Amino acid sequence: MAIVKCPACGKRISSLAKACRHCGAQLGKMDTAQQHQLARQRWRRQVDQAANATYLALAMLVAGTIWWWGAPPQGWFFPPPVATLILMPFGLALYVVGRVRLGWLRLARNRPPPE
Numbered sequence: 001m002a003i004v005k006c007p008a009c010g011k012r013i014s015s016l017a018k019a020c021r022h023c024g025a026q027l028g029k030m031d032t033a034q035q036h037q038l039a040r041q042r043w044r045r046q047v048d049q050a051a052n053a054t055y056l057a058l059a060m061l062v063a064g065t066i067w068w069w070g071a072p073p074q075g076w077f078f079p080p081p082v083a084t085l086i087l088m089p090f091g092l093a094l095y096v097v098g099r100v101r102l103g104w105l106r107l108a109r110n111r112p113p114p115e
């Protein structure tokens with residue numbers, strides 16, 4: 001017996017389990033190809049979520065920049081408006097987290113088995 005990742009939810013389960021005790025996926029009724037397909041779908045969802053986080057982060061950075069320039073008194077004044085002071089650090093942090101997660105998911109050891 002070994003501890004393996006559930007192909008559906010990614011949590012740790014016994015290799016002998018007929019069903020995942022976390023998400024209830026019926027692993028006993030699946031062949032290896034179906035389990036690999038589930039793993040690929042889960043990986044794809046995670047990549048999409050990480051990519052969406054970076055898009056949201058870029059939108060926050062752009063909004064923070066526009067707000068800084070557009071809020072009275074107009075121009076690049078210090079200190080920047082409060083909205084900019086909130087949007088830009090959080091946008092930057094979210095962007096870095098999203099890129100690191102994307103890089104992590106694309107490492108060979110984290111990729112799902114090929115078709």
Ligand SMILES: [Zn+2]
Nearest residue numbers: 006009020023
């Ligand atoms: Zn599961």
